[in-house]
Amino acid sequence: MRELAKVQGCLDRARGGLGAVLVVSGEAGIGKSRLLREAARHASDSGFAVHVGAAEQMTQTRPFGPWLDALEITPSSRDEDLRSVAVLLRAAILASAGELGSATHVVIEDLVDLVERLAAEVPRMIVIEDLQWADDATVLTARAVARSAAHLRVLLVVSHRTGGLPAIGRRLRRELLDLDVATDLPLAELxxxxxxGLAEELAGDAMWPAVHPQVEAARGNPLLIELLVAAGGRSGEGDLRCALREHVRDRTWALGDDGIRTLQYAALLGQRFSPDLLAEVLGRPPVEVASALQRAIEQQLLISSGHDLAFRHDLIRDTLGEELPQAVRASMHATIGRTLARTGARSPEIARHAALGAPRGDREALELLRRAAVEYRRLAPAVTVDLLTRAESLADERLPDQVELELLWALAATGRTGSCIERAERRLQDQPQPATAAAVHACLGLIRQRTNDLDGARTEFDTAVALAAEAGQIPAAYLADAAST
Ligand SMILES: Nc1ncnc2c1ncn2[C@@H]1O[C@H](COP(=O)(O)OP(=O)(O)OP(=O)(O)O)[C@@H](O)[C@H]1O
Ligand SMILES: [Mg+2]
Structure with missing residues (x-):
């Protein structure tokens, strides 16, 4: 394995007293921790003492946390040096009400001395994981240890999520990679x-058929593949959703309520969305929304996609959307529909959101659907049929005449003759106004003509003309419409 060969190179260097620094990066769940566990096994097999500490999302304010864990520094350590660092740190924290100030540098110096002393005993591999959550003191210590590593039997490994580093972490990364002893090890998706292969191996013969069609959705991320299989292995869909929800919750935790809401709107906008449109939907300045989106990128929930942003996985987007109760989701769709209408988006998109967002009988949504349907009746009558059918399922009374007629014409134009005739005849039974009846007959005339029933067509057109005259309209308008459809 290419990655382990790089690790081995670093271990060889460190054992020879030249020091080494390894920077492992990659998106959440890609296998950083797994690789480092494997690396630790190699190291200890070849005589290294291994120390591991990880920064945690929940304890980002604990100064030096990962270093204290890695080197097992506590006030009750048996080793006097370890104990004295712990005692010094505790006193400094108590005296400073959280702001360590210059005491930080004293502790860092002590830690570097300690690492030098430990490395003189046996070669050491020190792992500081998840730098994206590290406190500043931890970052500064990593920098100091890396700088003195060149003449020590030490391999310092830091890992971080791609794109997830705060400014100080990014700076550390740059500085580390500038050192002669450093190796960059970015991990890519499978x-x-x-x-x-991984999915098949995890699923086994029995589960493979259920898991197989879903593997692409995990986009080469081993963690997501595991979640898929875990779900497929039990009752299917339900468990997968549970596992994913946990995964996404974990990733959205850092975004705060406001960030989560932003992402939920984004999820309803689509797999790919424009940040400007999202800001418009939220009614907030784009810069404010940008910072929430930046954090979502850092959490590997979103990726850049040209001028737009996209969800890293369809599964993440689905999960965010599903977290919302139906009523909330509906009202968010309605907001999106209204915003799209204001910003001049293509009307079927507007209408789609309006329909998803509206309660039964919502006049505003019906009007949006109708307008979009009319706009598309010549360009794409199938879209018109789709939109008006949605409108019908939303309306709590019969479609208004004008809308009903649009639907009839669109059905005729898309060749759905049977449905068109059935609807038209049902409409005529209700004895509509002469103008409406005229249009329905004209539509039927068109259909008869298309099916080569010329006598039938003539009868329908004659009726249409008579009714239109009765209604005081010019029948040619219908005929022109019929001819052009
Ligand atoms: N190449 C791989 N083959 C098989 N399983 C893998 C592979 N890489 C990772 N995994 C599995 O995927 C899961 C996630 O991996 P891991 O915890 O190492 O990811 P990570 O990069 O450390 O993620 P995070 O940024 O969330 O800490 C683990 O259960 C791990 O065993
Ligand atoms: Mg990890």
């Missing part, structure tokens, strides 16, 4: 064959 390729198609490897992803399929």
């Amino acid at each position: 390729d198609h064959a490897a992803a399929q």
Whole structure:
């Protein structure tokens, strides 16, 4: 494995007293921790003492946390040096009400001395995981240890999520990679064959058929593949959703309520969305929304996609949307529909949101659907049929005449003759106004003509003309409409 070969190179260097620094990066769930566990096994097999500490999302304010854990520094340590660092740190924290100030540098110096002393005993591999959550003191210590590593039997490994680093972490990364002793090890997603292989291996023969069609959705991310299989292995869909919800919750935790709401709107907008449109939907300045989106990118929930942003996985987007109660989701769709209408988006999109968002009988949504339907009747009558059918399922009374007629014409134009005749005849039974009846007959005339029933067509057109005259309208308008449809 290419990655382990790099690790081995670093271990060899460190054992020879030249020091080494390894920077492992990659998106959430890609396998950083797994690789480092494997690396730790190699290291201890070849005589290294291994120390591991990880920054945690929940304890980002604990100064030096990962270093204290890695080197097992506590006030009750048996080793006097360890104990004295712990005692010094505790006193400094108590004296400073959280702001360590210059005491930080004293502790860092002590830690560097300690690492030098430990490395003189046996070679050491020190792992500081998840730098994206590290406190500043931890970052500064990593920098100091890396700088003195060149003449020590020490391999310092730091890992972080791609794009997830705050400014100080990014700076550390740059500085570390500038050192001669440093190796950059970015981890990529599994390729198609490897992803399929992993899923198949995890699923086993019995589960493979259920898991197989879903593997692509995990986009080569081993964690998501595991979640898919775990779900497929039990009762299917339900468990997958549970597992994913946990995963996404974990990732959205850092975004705060406001950030989560932003992402939920984004999820309803689509797999790909424009940040400007999202800001418009939220009624907030784009810069404010940008910072929430930036954090979502850092959490590997979103990725850039040209001028737009996109959800890293369809599964993440689905999960965010599903978290919302139906009524809330509906009202968010309605807001999106209204915003799209204001910003001059394409009307079927507007209408789609309006329909998803509206309660039964919502006049505003019906009007949006109708307008979009009319706009598309020549361009794409199938879209008109779709939109008006949605409108019908939303309306709590019969469609207004004008809308009913649009639907009839669109059905005729898309060749759905049977449905068109059935609807037209049902409408005529209700004895509509002469103008409406005229239009229905004209539509029927068109259909008869199309099916080569010329006598039938003539009868319908004659009726249409008579009714239109009765209604004081010019029948040619219908005929022109019929001819052009
Ligand atoms: N190449 C791989 N083959 C098989 N399983 C893998 C592979 N890489 C990772 N996994 C599995 O995927 C899961 C996630 O991996 P891991 O915890 O190492 O990811 P990570 O990059 O450390 O994620 P995070 O940023 O969330 O800490 C683990 O259960 C791990 O065993
Ligand atoms: Mg990890």
